[in-house]
Amino acid sequence: MEQPQFTVFKTVLAYSAFILASPVIAFFVTKFLFFEGLLGISSTASNVWSAVLAVVVLHIALGMYIYRAYSDGDKPKTKPTDKVD
Numbered sequence: 075m076e077q078p079q080f081t082v083f084k085t086v087l088a089y090s091a092f093i094l095a096s097p098v099i100a101f102f103v104t105k106f107l108f109f110e111g112l113l114g115i116s117s118t119a120s121n122v123w124s125a126v127l128a129v130v131v132l133h134i135a136l137g138m139y140i141y142r143a144y145s146d147g148d149k150p151k152t153k154p155t156d157k158v159d
Contacts (some may be wrong), residue, residue, distance in 0.1 A: 085142070089135075089138070089139045089142070092135055092138075093132070093135045093136060093139065096131050096132070096135050097128040097129070097131050097132040097135070098128070100124075100127055100128050100131040101124045101125065101127070101128040102124075104120075104123070104124045104127050104128075105120050105121065105124035109123055109124060
C-alpha cells in the first residue's frame, strides 16, 4: 500500500525544516548561552566550537532522515489479510 502524496510531502517538509533550522539554532544557542555566557570563552573560540557543534547536529539530522527513508522502504507493500480457518 502506497502512502498518499500529501503524507510523504509533510514528512519531507518536516525533515527539511529540521535539517535547515537545527544547526542554525544549535550554533547561536551554544555560542551565546553556553560558550560565551556560561563558560566565558572569547568570541572567536566560541564561533569555532559552535560551528563544530552545528556540523555535528547537522549530521545527526541527516542521519535521522536517512534512517527514516530506509526504514520506510522495508515495510511490506501488501496489506495483511485476516484469515479465519
